Amino acid sequence: MNILLKSFPNNRKTAFNRMKAAITATANYLPPDILSNHDLELLLDTNDEWIRSRTGISERRILKDPEKATSYMCGEVARKLLEKRQITADDVELIIVATMTPDMPFPSTACFTQSIIGATNAWAFDVNAACSGFLYALNIGARFIESGAHKKVMVIGADKMSSVTDFTDRSTAILFGDGAGGVILEPAKEEGYGILDARMYSDGTNGKDHLLMTGGGSRHPATYETIDKRMHYIHQDGRQVFKAAVTSMAEVALEIMNRNNLKAEDVAYLVPHQANQRIIDATAERMGVDEKKVVSNVARYGNTTAGTIPICLAELDEQQKLHTGSNLVLVSFGAGYTWGGIYLKWQ
Ligand code: UT7
Secondary structure, eight states: OOOHHHSSSHHHHHHHOOOEEEEEEEEEEEOOOOEEEHHHHHSSSHHHHHHHHHHHEEEEEEEEOOOOOOHHHHHHHHHHHHHHOOOOOOOOOOOEEEEESSSSSOOOOOHHHHHHTOOOTTEEEEEOGGGGGHHHHHHHHHHHOOOOOOOOOEEEEEGGGGSOOTTTTTHHHHHEEEEEEEEEEOOOOOOOOOOEEEEEOOOOOTTTTTTESSSSSSSSSSHHHHHHTTTTTTEEOHHHHHHHHHHHHHHHHHHHHHHTTGGGGSSSSEEEESHHHHHEEEEEHHOOOOOBBBOOOHHHHHGGGGGGHHHHHHHHHHOOOOOOOOOOEEEETTTTTEEEEEEEEEO
């Protein structure tokens, strides 16, 4: 015991003194093609009024080119991140891509992204936590910075939801869109800044059967039968997921506020997962946060799954709304169920 302590006399101290992880660049990519509610009216028995009043969505983006997959959007985000942060691909030590629509089951979309930008010094892997994927990945990336293992981590959330959307199912086809966003994480310059708290949850027991794609995995590999049964598309019990989302997002948001002594007026922005404006509003109401502080672009992009939160962050950043000391609360909920919250102070 003594020998061990003597051999590593500063280990504990060093570990506690490490800086938190701060976001030093943001970027997003939305494909240019728009699929509006009116376009969907031509395909399905639905209407603009129903979609807008039940979800808040007016239009979504679709990556139309069949040659382009999720990694294309990740590559666009990754290039912008390097440019914004004025670093080269060689500087990136780790790439984490959150997605539930990988280019293929393997290799990972993170490896495709690494190859697109030529980040030869990085290691790379995917995280699948559906709509909570970006927050899970951000939390993982932050730990590699905090531990001192890495100085530059790229975290991207991206989904080509149109590749798993059944455009004959009006209950899901109206909800989703394609898009990607990402950040660079580095050690914060000063103590008290960066990602200060994270709470992550999963509940497979109650959640695994309500939002899922049953075909294409090891349980139901692709066959003519799985295709005929439309098993390679999203299936959702919307009401169940809605109820769980409202409860869980609000609970984790309040937990984050309580743990960090944040009052509603201390929060500069609530950045919620963008699935449904009604879920966003319910979360903000429980937190007591003024609607001006609630970030929402669900009207323009629909639910881009792992893309929603980093897309919002990049828009806030682009609009120069993020200032040193701004308190951000990020919250998400998705298939699994998975959910989580992150508190960060912008540096
Ligand atoms: O990203 C995380 C995961 N996803 C979510 O967070 C989504 C959670 N769920 C939701 O956002 C909502 O449940 C939906 C937007 C999916 C559905 O809204 P709802 O208010 O829960 O509607 P509902 O499923 O209870 O359906 C109400 C009615 C039904 O008709 P009847 O049975 O009352 O006659 C549906 O058949 O609306 C009908 N309906 C539609 N009507 C026009 C369902 N989809 C449509 C549609 N257009 N697209």
